[in-house]
Amino acid sequence: GDELVAxxxxxxxxxxxxxxxxxxxxxxxxxxxxxxxRFGAQGxxxxxxxxxxxGDRRQLVEDLVLADGDDERERALAALEPLQRADFTExxxxxxxxPVTVRLLDPPLHEFLPDHTELAVKVALAGDRATGRDxxxxxxxxxxxxxxxxxxxRGVRLGLVVPGLFAMQVxxxxxxxxxxxxxxxxxxxxxxxxVQELECVREEAAGILAEAxxxxxxxxxxxxxxxxxxxxxxxxxxxxxxFGTNDLTQMTWGFSRDDVEAAFFSRYLDLGVFGVSPFxxxxxxxxxxxxxxxAEEGRRARPGLKLGICGEHGGDPxxxxxxxxxxxxxxxxxxxxxxxxxxxxxxxALACAGSDTR
Ligand code: PEP
Ligand code: MG
Numbered sequence: 001g002d003e004l005v006a007x008x009x010x011x012x013x014x015x016x017x018x019x020x021x022x023x024x025x026x027x028x029x030x031x032x033x034x035x036x037x038r039f040g041a042q043g044x045x046x047x048x049x050x051x052x053x054x055g056d057r058r059q060l061v062e063d064l065v066l067a068d069g070d071d072e073r074e075r076a077l078a079a080l081e082p083l084q085r086a087d088f089t090e091x092x093x094x095x096x097x098x099p100v101t102v103r104l105l106d107p108p109l110h111e112f113l114p115d116h117t118e119l120a121v122k123v124a125l126a127g128d129r130a131t132g133r134d135x136x137x138x139x140x141x142x143x144x145x146x147x148x149x150x151x152x153x154r155g156v157r158l159g160l161v162v163p164g165l166f167a168m169q170v171x172x173x174x175x176x177x178x179x180x181x182x183x184x185x186x187x188x189x190x191x192x193x194x195v196q197e198l199e200c201v202r203e204e205a206a207g208i209l210a211e212a213x214x215x216x217x218x219x220x221x222x223x224x225x226x227x228x229x230x231x232x233x234x235x236x237x238x239x240x241x242x243f244g245t246n247d248l249t250q251m252t253w254g255f256s257r258d259d260v261e262a263a264f265f266s267r268y269l270d271l272g273v274f275g276v277s278p279f280x281x282x283x284x285x286x287x288x289x290x291x292x293x294x295a296e297e298g299r300r301a302r303p304g305l306k307l308g309i310c311g312e313h314g315g316d317p318x319x320x321x322x323x324x325x326x327x328x329x330x331x332x333x334x335x336x337x338x339x340x341x342x343x344x345x346x347x348x349a350l351a352c353a354g355s356d357t358r
Pocket of ligand 2: 223
């Protein structure tokens with residue numbers, strides 16, 4: 001037992017001293033953050049904030065959806081803000097001075113709103129006794145219904161159409177960071193496809209951070225193909241890029257990430273289009289080419305631009321080698337994959353040093 005543990009430690013420290021990629025974890029609560037640190041994560045590369053709006057807080061989200069006018073919307077947001085502040089405070093505490101990249105809200109609307117059918121049945125069954133709230137909610141859900149929620153009102157788009165939503169989150173991040181000594185917050189904007197989207201959110205965020213007297217980098221995910229192709233422009237407004245290869249794969253191939261077990265995939269495997277699903281191992285020829293373009297153009301526009309990856313591929317061995325070759329600064333993956341990522345990052349560095357394939 002002890003010998004094995006010692007051997008593992010030796011291998012890990014060998015890998016750690018060889019690797020150039022930093023390894024962060026995707027974590028969105030204090031428990032996962034603590035686990036990530038135990039596995040050796042050097043920060044949080046993706047703190048998704050969606051789950052923070054589910055469960056007990058659905059009621060508050062409904063209030064936001066139902067808000068009629070500025071006052072009601074501001075009240076709904078004000079009710080969410082202290083909860084968000086507590087969420088971020090816990091995570092900053094757990095990470096104890098390591099960087100935490102908080103991604104602003106990116107929910108596909110269908111996961112966020114009450115189920116349309118259930119609500120319709122409830123209202124129909126209640127007949128005349130249906131509450132006004134349920135009726136209004138049903139109308140709102142109908143109004144907001146989308147055929148393709150994953151391509152719809154998500155990420156930065158939501159931030160742009162719901163005044164005060166991202167501002168509430170940024171204020172909560174800033175106040176939490178101020179309350180935790182040494183906290184290092186980074187703010188990440190999801191689903192950006194045009195520099196104007198980023199500029200708009202970034203400007204508002206910068207004002208809030210300045211007012212709070214908190215320094216935090218503001219960067220973007222690169223997960224829409226157009227963002228990769230216009231990376232030079234986007235880099236002017238972003239202090240870092242993090243590749244969201246789940247969405248980037250979905251949008252580059254036009255494959256739904258929610259139907260990855262699609263019947264036709266086995267046919268593609270037979271044909272040798274890919275040996276492994278591109279959602280598991282990064283497709284170098286297509287998605288990888290977009291990553292390279294974005295990395296190169298981004299760094300040309302902003303030398304020293306920090307680059308990471310936080311899609312599922314960040315924990316996949318072959319994809320980690322690719323990330324090393326492209327010159328990313330870090331990979332971010334599930335806490336449980338952190339040790340493997342450290343090891344692979346070390347192997348990638350040694351392999352490159354050996355063959356000089358860069
Ligand atoms: C991604 O798209 O790769 C990503 C990390 O974001 P999410 O999976 O939350 O869409
Ligand atoms: Mg995404």
